[in-house]
Amino acid sequence: MSFLEEIQKRRTFGIISHPDAGKTTLTEKLLLFGGAIQEAGAVKNNKIKKGATSDFMEIERQRGISVATSVLAFIYKNKKINILDTPGHKDFAEDTFRTLTAVDSVIVVIDVAKGVEEQTEKLVEVCRMRNIPMIVFINKLDREGKDAFDLLDEVEQKLGLKVTPLSFPIGMGYDFKGIYNIWEKKLNIFSGENKQTISEGIEFDDIDSSELDEKIGENAANTLREELELVKEVYPEFNQESYLKGSLQPVFFGSALNNFGVKELLDCFIDIAPNPQSKQAEERLVDSKEDALTGFVFKIHANMDPKHRDRLAFVKIVSGIFKRNTPYLHVRNGKKIKFSSPNAFFAEKKEIVEESFPGDIVGLHDTGNFKIGDTLTEGEQLNFRGIPSFSPEHFRYVNNADPMKAKQLYKGLDQLMDEGVAQLFTLDMNGRKIIGTVGALQYEVIQYRLEHEYGAKCTYENVQVHKACWVEPQDTKNEEFKEFKRVKQRYLAKDKQGQLVFLADSAFTIQMTQQKYPSIKFHFTSEF
Numbered sequence: 004m005s006f007l008e009e010i011q012k013r014r015t016f017g018i019i020s021h022p023d024a025g026k027t028t029l030t031e032k033l034l035l036f037g038g039a040i041q042e043a044g045a046v047k048n049n050k051i052k053k054g055a056t057s058d059f060m061e062i063e064r065q066r067g068i069s070v071a072t073s074v075l076a077f078i079y080k081n082k083k084i085n086i087l088d089t090p091g092h093k094d095f096a097e098d099t100f101r102t103l104t105a106v107d108s109v110i111v112v113i114d115v116a117k118g119v120e121e122q123t124e125k126l127v128e129v130c131r132m133r134n135i136p137m138i139v140f141i142n143k144l145d146r147e148g149k150d151a152f153d154l155l156d157e158v159e160q161k162l163g164l165k166v167t168p169l170s171f172p173i174g175m176g177y178d179f180k181g182i183y184n185i186w187e188k189k190l191n192i193f194s195g196e197n198k199q200t201i202s203e204g205i206e207f208d209d210i211d212s213s214e215l216d217e218k219i220g221e222n223a224a225n226t227l228r229e230e231l232e233l234v235k236e237v238y239p240e241f242n243q244e245s246y247l248k249g250s251l252q253p254v255f256f257g258s259a260l261n262n263f264g265v266k267e268l269l270d271c272f273i274d275i276a277p278n279p280q281s282k283q284a285e286e287r288l289v290d291s292k293e294d295a296l297t298g299f300v301f302k303i304h305a306n307m308d309p310k311h312r313d314r315l316a317f318v319k320i321v322s323g324i325f326k327r328n329t330p331y332l333h334v335r336n337g338k339k340i341k342f343s344s345p346n347a348f349f350a351e352k353k354e355i356v357e358e359s360f361p362g363d364i365v366g367l368h369d370t371g372n373f374k375i376g377d378t379l380t381e382g383e384q385l386n387f388r389g390i391p392s393f394s395p396e397h398f399r400y401v402n403n404a405d406p407m408k409a410k411q412l413y414k415g416l417d418q419l420m421d422e423g424v425a426q427l428f429t430l431d432m433n434g435r436k437i438i439g440t441v442g443a444l445q446y447e448v449i450q451y452r453l454e455h456e457y458g459a460k461c462t463y464e465n466v467q468v469h470k471a472c473w474v475e476p477q478d479t480k481n482e483e484f485k486e487f488k489r490v491k492q493r494y495l496a497k498d499k500q501g502q503l504v505f506l507a508d509s510a511f512t513i514q515m516t517q518q519k520y521p522s523i524k525f526h527f528t529s530e531f
Contacts, residue, residue, distance in 0.1 A: 006294075006324065006360070008358060009360040010291055011278050013082075013361065013362030014085070014366030014449055015085060015087070015108075016087070016110060017086075018089065018112060018271075019089055019109055019111055020111060020122070020123055020126075021114070021117070021122040022122065024112045024114040024117070024143075028259040028260055028366075029142065030088045030340070032262050032265045033077075033084075033269060034077055034086075036079055036266060040405075042373070055228050073348075074087055079269065080097075080270075080273060084273070085363060086363055087105060087137050089102045091209075098302070099126060100129055101301050102301060103135065104299075104301055104387075105319035107135075107278070107279055107280050107362065108136040108138070109135050109138075110122065110140055111126075111138070112140050112259075112274070113139060113158065115144055115148030115256075116143060116147065119157050119158060123162070124230060125180065131249065132246060136246050136249055137164065138252065138254075138255065138272060139164070139252055139254040140254070140257065140268055141191060141254065143177065144256055144257060144258045144289035146176050147176035147260045150175075151172055151230070152230075155168065155254060158252070161505055165250060165252065166242065167233055167238045167252070167253055168238060168254045168255075169184070169253045170182050170230060170254075170264060171227070172256045173226075174223060174226075179221065180193060180220075182256055182264050182267070186253075186267065187233070187270070187271075188220050190218065192257075214229075221296045224355065242260065247275075249275055253271070255267060255271070260497075278291070279362030281322075282321045283387075284297075284386055284388070289387075290322060293323060293324070295318075295323045296320070296322065296324065297375065297381065298378070299319060299378050300316045300317065300320075300373050300377045301319055301464065302317040302375065302423070303316050303373060303421055314369045314370070314371070314422075315368060316369040317364055317365075317369045318364065318379060319363075320360065320363050320402070321361060321364065323361070323381070324359070325359040327357050331380065332380050332381065333372060334380060335378070336372065345366065346368075347364075347366070348366065369420075371454075375421075376388070395440050395471060396440070396441055397443050397445075399446065399464060400436070400466050401437070401438050402434055411457045412453065414457060416436070425438050426438070426440075426498060428496035430495070431492065431495045431497065432495075434507055438463075446463060449461075467508045468507070468508060469508055470510075470527065471505075471527075472504065472506075472507055473502055473503070473504055473526040474502075474504065474523060476523050483520055484522070484523060485519055487516075487520045491505060494507065513525065
């Protein structure tokens, strides 16, 4: 197969939603179609003891939420599909924002009963800023929920999207009969039996035929005809170009848990979704069809396998072919590195791969060389940007609870912070360490992982910090900056990269400090 054909085969996308809308369940069912897993383990159902394929950390299994972004790949109808399953929980929003830099399109999952929730709004906003093509999947139709037209309105108003339904539900909850697939002109009748397997649709070229009444009953058939007529009048016709530009969003209905409407979503997705796209670097735009390899690290995961203590850097390949045992330039370090066992993620197995193509995600074993946002090339000086650290919202002192294990604690903190789980600030005055996170749940995850993966125990202590501001002085030698450092000494710290950070205790303090020291700039993200 030629290089261009390989690119055309690839589809790399992320699934985003509010927690509990059924994102992990949908991921599982997509894997089922790729034949990647033989039976799907429902997240809620206790009869199947395997837990969901894509949740591999212990704390995720206990709480039934996805904490880390996982990468899953499968082949379907000769297309290679890479899914990045993102955490929906708002405490892990940063991880999700970073993942969105590595996808070419997105599927947004919405719960039929709850409609559009706040986390969905935030994530969709990020996608809209970057014009990422989106498909909306309205899930859980086997439960009572909002009317289909009301939901479509809500998606348009709250998310600011322009939608066009490509499938439409027949009834809902207790009366749920099935789905009419507008995209393929097919009827799918719901039986509710086949949660673990896959059902076939019936083709209907003409919805006015009496056969429809026999299949779903006269009332349901008449309602469906009226609703489809309305859909035609109200919503624009699907246009692939508008979808790819991010200005039109197709909508599908279904029930991921009952494996219903998922195949329709997937069949349409592989037809219309974009191939690997070009990406903007600081120096220039990199086209996915270029021969020379470029890629960037968007995530680091420590201890994929607790027995080996390994760190895996996830690299999204932007252009060229990544080959095993070939030296590539690590742009920030200026060193060439080669990788003897690059991993690809195929369903639930990691495999060593000889070569990977644009759109693929490769896992590289890392002994501490990589940071999030690092670029690999064949020698060109390139930097892919757009993976900033945001100012955390929660701050706590971290204390060592076991004096014998100080070394393990510092090693553990060091590696978890490289992963981007949270940010570490060291106070200039006394060297005390402060952990800042986007959400409070992070602290539990850190404590749990320090104990189970590094054998270190820590305790937390509250600290009065409102925001972390990165400090950019106009001139480090001027008197104003020296005075600022003297007066604010107690509130100054360094982040992990050694940049100066001002830990302000309130919004008022930030305002006053800005007025008092006009030559100094304060930033809420680290990438200025």
